[in-house]
Amino acid sequence: MxxxxxxxxxxxxxxxxxxxxxxxxxxxxxxxxxxxxxxxxxxxxxxxxxxxxxxxxxxxxxxxxxxxxxxxxxxxxxxxxxxxxxxxxxxxxxxxxxxxxxxxxxxxxxxxxxxxxxxxxxxxxxxxxxxxxxxxxxxxxxxxxxxxxxxxxxxxxxPDRFAPDPAGLTGIGDEGPLVVVRLVSWTAAHDVGRSGLADLERVVAGLERFGATVRVTAEGQLPPSLEARRLATAPDRIHDLLAEADLFLGEGATMAIESALLGTPALYVSGLRAGVLEELEGRYRLLRWLSADARPIDVLSHARELLRIRESTWARRRRRVLEETxxxxxxxxxxxxxxxxxxxxxxxxxxxxxxxxxx
CATH class of the missing domain: 3.40.50.2000 (Glycogen Phosphorylase B;)
Structure with a gap:
């Protein structure tokens, strides 16, 4: 048996x-x-x-x-x-x-x-x-x-397990950088008293003034003004989307790490820290952390800075991660x-x- x-x-x-x-x-x-x-x-x-x-x-x-x-x-x-x-x-x-x-x-x-x-x-x-x-x-x-x-x-x-496939992704825009925003529900036991992005509508408006297409994935309700930006991507295609994106911005540590490992810069806004997040930030420079009390103007400043870095730089940093893991x-x-x-x-x-x- x-x-x-x-x-x-x-x-x-x-x-x-x-x-x-x-x-x-x-x-x-x-x-x-x-x-x-x-x-x-x-x-x-x-x-x-x-x-x-x-x-x-x-x-x-x-x-x-x-x-x-x-x-x-x-x-x-x-x-x-x-x-x-x-x-x-x-x-x-x-x-x-x-x-x-x-x-x-x-x-x-x-x-x-x-x-x-x-x-x-x-x-x-x-x-x-x-x-x-x-x-x-x-x-x-x-x-x-x-x-x-x-x-x-x-x-x-x-790479032995996953190859990004952008075919069939919808609603992601044809022009300007694609920014995926992630909001979490903060219902896990270790989330008590924690928070993330503040004044989301202002952040989204600032990104769109920069020419970005913003798509939001959230565990729960969004403000009515942002509901039209909610992602319609099937859950088993989310990693194809993250690989296609130009920036990840959000509260979710897992999705921030996923983005970084796919070569998409991650701007992680949260009061939660972890060894793996610090390593991706300090050693590999694929992720940037901001505290939960970061002002929208600061979030936007970091987002725009990351979007200006060349794609080849992110690809080179990702190769180093894969060589060492x-x-x-x-x-x-x-x-x-x-x-x-x-x-x-x-x-x-x-x-x-x-x-x-x-x-």
Missing amino acids: SERVVVTIQHPAHVHFFRHAIGELRGRGYDVRVLVRERELARELLERYGIAHRRIAGSVASPLGLLAVQPRYEYEILRRVRRLEPAAIVGIGEPAVAHAGHLVDGEGILFTDTEHAAVQNAVSLPFADRLYTPTAFWDDYGSHHRRYPGYHELAYLH VDTTGVIVGAVEDAVRGGRPRESAESTVPEVVRR
């Missing part, structure tokens, strides 16, 4: 992160079961990619709602893991994965790149059998913690196979995980 692996999904970004690994593991004979928490776009993406899955918890609209549904979600994960008896349980920063790994023979494997998710990290990362983070991750969790040179987003945006899907697959074949993490870095992974 083939070894069974459980993958948990709590966010649309997790679908992208795991989808190639799910396919590769299934191609190698593993019985991969996908358990998903209801979340805007997550199940739609799974269906678009043809990934069989089972819904085990409803959606939430606020941090308090997340706290309310979490016990039920953990219970369902534990109940199903007991029944499925997987050799490995995999997730992104998910407490239920770490806890379930201690109730069955399977290894609990967690990935994360988010230091500021302090509460979630405290109740999950120390209890995982294996923890994998980018090398830029600030914190250290001890002997079960492994690092790799890369980013979550390179699990699906590495790895295909993260290989890390995921290697982590699962190492856990299934070898049990507890070895003290040395020698394993089926790529050689670049280090303690």
